[in-house]
Amino acid sequence: GNSVTQMEGPVTLSEEAFLTINCTYTATGYPSLFWYVQYPGEGLQLLLKATKADDKGSNKGFEATYRKETTSFHLEKGSVQVSDSAVYFCALKSGGKLIFGQGTTLQVKP
Amino acid sequence: DTEVTQTPKHLVMGMTNKKSLKCEQHMGHRAMYWYKQKAKKPPELMFVYSYEKLSINESVPSRFSPECPNSSLLNLHLHALQPEDSALYLCASSQGAGLDQPQHFGDGTRLSIL
Numbered sequence: 001g002n003s004v005t006q007m008e009g010p011v012t013l014s015e016e017a018f019l020t021i022n023c024t025y026t027a028t029g030y031p032s033l034f035w036y037v038q039y040p041g042e043g044l045q046l047l048l049k050a051t052k053a054d055d056k057g058s059n060k061g062f063e064a065t066y067r068k069e070t071t072s073f074h075l076e077k078g079s080v081q082v083s084d085s086a087v088y089f090c091a092l093k094s095g096g097k098l099i100f101g102q103g104t105t106l107q108v109k110p
Numbered sequence: 111d112t113e114v115t116q117t118p119k120h121l122v123m124g125m126t127n128k129k130s131l132k133c134e135q136h137m138g139h140r141a142m143y144w145y146k147q148k149a150k151k152p153p154e155l156m157f158v159y160s161y162e163k164l165s166i167n168e169s170v171p172s173r174f175s176p177e178c179p180n181s182s183l184l185n186l187h188l189h190a191l192q193p194e195d196s197a198l199y200l201c202a203s204s205q206g207a208g209l210d211q212p213q214h215f216g217d218g219t220r221l222s223i224l
Contacts, residue, residue, distance in 0.1 A: 032210045043114075043200050043215035044153065051210040089152055096141075096166060096207040100152035 002027045002094045006101035013080055013108050021075040021104045023064075023090035031092040033057075033066055033073040038087045038103075047075075047088070080108045113137055114216035116201050122222045125191060131219045133184040133201030139214070141207045142184040144176060145200040147218070153200055159184060160207050191223045 007022040025033065032051045036044040048057030050066035050073065057064050062077045073090060085108045090101040114135045123129050133142065141160045145153035158166035159178040173195075175187040184201055198220050202213040 034212060036215075041217075043116075043217040044202075046212045046214065049210070049212050093210075096158060096160070097155055098153075098213055103150070103152050 002031065002092060002099050004090050004092055004099055004101035006088075006090050006104050008102075008104070010105040010107055013106070015082055015108055015110050016079045017108075019075070019077040019080045019084075019106070021088055021090075021106070023073045023075065023101060025071050025073065025090075025092050027071075027092055027094055029094065031094045033064075034091045034093065034098070035062070035064055035073070035075050036089045036091060036100075038089065040086070044089065080106070082108045082110055084108050114201055114203055114214055116199075116216035116219050118219055119217070120220050120222075122224060123188070123191065124224050125193075127191075128187070128189045130188065131186040131199055131201075131221075133186075133216060134182055135203040135214070136182055137203065137205075137214070138181075139203035139205050140181060141204045141211070142178065143202040143204075143213060144174075144184070144186050145202065145215075147198040147200055157186075158207070165207070188221075191221075193223050196221055196223045 003026045034049045035047040037047045048059045050057040053068035055066045087103045144156040147153040156170045157176045162178045177185040198218045200218045202215045204211040204213045
């Protein structure tokens with residue numbers, strides 16, 4: 001079946017550090033891939049998406065590239081800020097459903 | 111600011127009460143969703159409505175009853191809930207149910223069952 005695996009957190013970084021959150025997936029067919037972010041006390045916000053192989057999604061300094069050969073969609077940011085502290089969910093869409101990874105908590109310290 | 115509005119933000123109810131959660135969107139989206147999220151876990155899909163018709167029910171207990179009165183509104187009627195139903199209930203919408211259509215989430219209703 002379809003599934004998403006994210007690196008376990010929490011991830012703790014200092015401000016301006018480089019961020020990578022790993023995400024790999026298992027799917028039949030060609031799913032669309034998404035990253036969502038959830039700030040404390042809020043719902044999920046779409047961060048970026050990619051709909052086909054080699055697509056790069058980007059938003060607010062975050063990037064992720066749809067790699068079919070490695071079935072990965074790793075999230076990166078060159079310089080994190082304290083305000084980026086949140087839970088990040090990788091997800092794929094298949095059959096009308098969003099399938100989420102377990103989430104990775106990011107804490108950025110000043 | 112979210113474009114999907116959920117009310118109430120918080121709800122405390124007893125196991126014998128009947129209450130409803132409401133969700134509204136004015137983006138012209140034709141697919142709407144209910145999710146349940148427990149602390150430190152990803153959202154779990156409960157129901158999907160597409161063009162105001164129920165298209166997916168993820169084997170949710172009958173004490174949860176969804177309703178889609180029109181294309182902008184989605185309700186979740188609650189009756190005889192159990193303590194384990196305490197969670198954050200999230201509503202989402204998307205333009206359609208297609209693969210590349212992202213879902214837009216509300217901020218949720220935090221439900222506590224006494």
